[in-house]
Amino acid sequence: MCIFSDAPSARSTVSHDGHMTLNVERADSRTLPSLKPLRLLDNAGHAVSGAETGGFALPDLETLLGLYRRMVIARRFDVQVTALTRQGRLATFPSALGQEACEIGAVSALRREDWLFPTYRDTIALLTRGVDPAELLAQFRGDWHSGFDQKAHRCASQSTPLATQALHAVGLAHAARLRRDPIVALTFLGDGSTSEGDAHEAFNFAAVWQTPTVFVVQNNQFAISVPLSKQTRARTIADKAVGYGMPGYHVDGNDVAAMYAVTSAAVDRARAGDGPTLIEGLTYRIEAHTNSDDPTRYRDKRDVEHWKRRDPIERLERYLVSEGALTEDVRAEITAAAEELAATTRDAMNTEVEHDPLELFRHVYGTPRAALAEQRDALAAELAGRPGGAE
Amino acid sequence: MSALPASVVEDGTTTAVTMAGALNAALRDAMEADADVVVFGEDVGPLGGVFRVTDGLHDRFGEKRIWDSPLAEAGIVGTAVGMAMYGLRPVVEMQFDAFSYPAFEQVVSHVAKMRNRTRGVVSLPLVIRIPYAGDIGGVEHHSDSSEAYWTATPGLTVVTPSNPADAYSMLRAAIASDDPVVFMEPKSRYWSKQSLSLPVETAPMDRAVVLREGTDVTLIAYGPTVRTALAAADAGAAEGLSIEVVDLRSLSPFDDETVGASVRKTGRAAIIHEAAQFGGYGAEVAARVTERNFFHLAAPVLRIAGFDVPYPSPKLEEYFLPTPERVLNALASWEW
Ligand SMILES: Cc1ncc(C[n+]2csc(CCOP(=O)(O)OP(=O)(O)O)c2C)c(N)n1
Ligand SMILES: [Mg+2]
Numbered sequence: 272m273c274i275f276s277d278a279p280s281a282r283s284t285v286s287h288d289g290h291m292t293l294n295v296e297r298a299d300s301r302t303l304p305s306l307k308p309l310r311l312l313d314n315a316g317h318a319v320s321g322a323e324t325g326g327f328a329l330p331d332l333e334t335l336l337g338l339y340r341r342m343v344i345a346r347r348f349d350v351q352v353t354a355l356t357r358q359g360r361l362a363t364f365p366s367a368l369g370q371e372a373c374e375i376g377a378v379s380a381l382r383r384e385d386w387l388f389p390t391y392r393d394t395i396a397l398l399t400r401g402v403d404p405a406e407l408l409a410q411f412r413g414d415w416h417s418g419f420d421q422k423a424h425r426c427a428s429q430s431t432p433l434a435t436q437a438l439h440a441v442g443l444a445h446a447a448r449l450r451r452d453p454i455v456a457l458t459f460l461g462d463g464s465t466s467e468g469d470a471h472e473a474f475n476f477a478a479v480w481q482t483p484t485v486f487v488v489q490n491n492q493f494a495i496s497v498p499l500s501k502q503t504r505a506r507t508i509a510d511k512a513v514g515y516g517m518p519g520y521h522v523d524g525n526d527v528a529a530m531y532a533v534t535s536a537a538v539d540r541a542r543a544g545d546g547p548t549l550i551e552g553l554t555y556r557i558e559a560h561t562n563s564d565d566p567t568r569y570r571d572k573r574d575v576e577h578w579k580r581r582d583p584i585e586r587l588e589r590y591l592v593s594e595g596a597l598t599e600d601v602r603a604e605i606t607a608a609a610e611e612l613a614a615t616t617r618d619a620m621n622t623e624v625e626h627d628p629l630e631l632f633r634h635v636y637g638t639p640r641a642a643l644a645e646q647r648d649a650l651a652a653e654l655a656g657r658p659g660g661a662e
Numbered sequence: 663m664s665a666l667p668a669s670v671v672e673d674g675t676t677t678a679v680t681m682a683g684a685l686n687a688a689l690r691d692a693m694e695a696d697a698d699v700v701v702f703g704e705d706v707g708p709l710g711g712v713f714r715v716t717d718g719l720h721d722r723f724g725e726k727r728i729w730d731s732p733l734a735e736a737g738i739v740g741t742a743v744g745m746a747m748y749g750l751r752p753v754v755e756m757q758f759d760a761f762s763y764p765a766f767e768q769v770v771s772h773v774a775k776m777r778n779r780t781r782g783v784v785s786l787p788l789v790i791r792i793p794y795a796g797d798i799g800g801v802e803h804h805s806d807s808s809e810a811y812w813t814a815t816p817g818l819t820v821v822t823p824s825n826p827a828d829a830y831s832m833l834r835a836a837i838a839s840d841d842p843v844v845f846m847e848p849k850s851r852y853w854s855k856q857s858l859s860l861p862v863e864t865a866p867m868d869r870a871v872v873l874r875e876g877t878d879v880t881l882i883a884y885g886p887t888v889r890t891a892l893a894a895a896d897a898g899a900a901e902g903l904s905i906e907v908v909d910l911r912s913l914s915p916f917d918d919e920t921v922g923a924s925v926r927k928t929g930r931a932a933i934i935h936e937a938a939q940f941g942g943y944g945a946e947v948a949a950r951v952t953e954r955n956f957f958h959l960a961a962p963v964l965r966i967a968g969f970d971v972p973y974p975s976p977k978l979e980e981y982f983l984p985t986p987e988r989v990l991n992a993l994a995s996w997e998w
Binding site for chain 2: 362363410411412413414415416431432433463464466467468469494495496497501502503563564568569626628630631632635642643646650653654656657
């Protein structure tokens, strides 16, 4: 199943808007982003006008409908995987529930030939890029460290060592530029991860080299139990962009229209050779950090309720309904697609795959080593000696 | 009011204590005894650490004694260096083994070298706690055994307990030490229990101990593989093989005396660890045991270690980890 193929068709409109905002952005690399998050739709689903939009235009209905569809499908998937994890089918799963606008808005701004450098949190972004669910979840089920073809999908594996992937995104983008390939690399980071040295080095390298990189920081306000106030004294994470000499946007991360429009402009800007952008999406992690975390130990339930009332999917839904764009047919099609994906995912996760213990020794080096073959043979002999063991 | 997990009572009677609980009690008692002891790292504050080793300490001692730092391991160790220079005794936590790597430069270039560089003027009484090793079904980067990186670095003291009593006693000793200590905690043993009355003082932190006496072979283990060695000794006994088990406890310094005495008695030695074999800690053990006891050895010293591959995903980890069966197979490969 590839839901990436239904890419929103209104890219040209957005590119156009993007170019329109380029002049504003140039100035932005020297001025702090607005403290009030930029947004195009308010929580009631009304289109916003004036300064709050930062000069960005609301994407057209068809684009928004496409984003809505992807978010609904992604959430169904996320909920399904969390349930499967509770049932013990997966070793762990970091849910992105509530963060769909950041994940889908950002990744939908990419072209197929662009690269994505995700973290463990960004499973639904990869799903949206068209990665097969079973291959996608191999990592969290514990089958292998990464289960999909990175080159085919132009998606790096989901990075666990925080912020390390941001440097890879900068390097890949720079390499593409050296080869004059008009591609962009987008990397996700968490709010906590922006404290790591690698994040700062990535911002700086990208700005100094003017690489076509887009940094999307999902500020879900927690790093496991640690609130953002313990990570930074800056007004916003996007403020940091100024110090590195790149534009920074402080965006309502539960407004997929804004996330999509701003990321599209940043992607266009990068592709045009005008360098990197830092986008902060202000959002909230509704679920626990992972299934092994107990968030009642460090945050107030009322906070969670507050953010549930700012749900990104419901916000766009209100707008689409008010525009008469969400017909029963459309809803039925989306629900069917979401349920089909959930069923496929359940089936895949409930089917044990056979593991060849000798695979341990594969893919360690490009050039085979005799010493490793010796260890492989020893394991094979050990297994053969076990009652019912392999030969 | 007690800041301790329910498994620990404070009236001195014996009770079942987990390793995590023992470490928690050691931190509490050290903080109680010395106002210069401060604890910081990622999620060690209100949450109590992802393994709950600092559970309740934030409530008890407050933000000035224990706090959550920004999420940056180089920053955590680097600032701990400055604090130790000024006379505090910081105890910092690296959340998982593989997440200590951003701090590598601070540990290797400064923590390990400060005393030497300053001709003893500046010592660094700091403790770096690292939950390490596998067997917990963890995804990539959650099961590394990084001990050889630290033991290969002169200037560091590297220790690892295998049971709750040692966890308590050795952590107290590490915090009391004026030298920097890398304190490695075997994650798979965090929830293992032992009947104890706290506080407890076991053998000195720099000594190995013979956990089980035997006459035919010395099995040398540490941290997570001590349990493996004891299980192998049980299984060996059933087959008529008398196995002595030495728990190293201290990786650097190495207790040549205790290990040597055991090896000279049994005439055979094998070292078990989870980390990959090539260039692993076992190589040092095999070399020095051989150098010092060559004429007492009936067979070459064996290493039973992880394979020379990256630590695998959960579904393959059972094949990677040394098992009692693999240990006994290895011993059977000797000419007897
Ligand atoms: C270098 C490093 N240090 C520590 C960790 C352990 N860890 C995993 S996720 C996490 C919190 C990250 O928070 P944030 O960057 O805000 O991302 P979020 O999980 O909220 O998406 C921590 C401390 C890690 N994976 N890598
Ligand atoms: Mg976060």
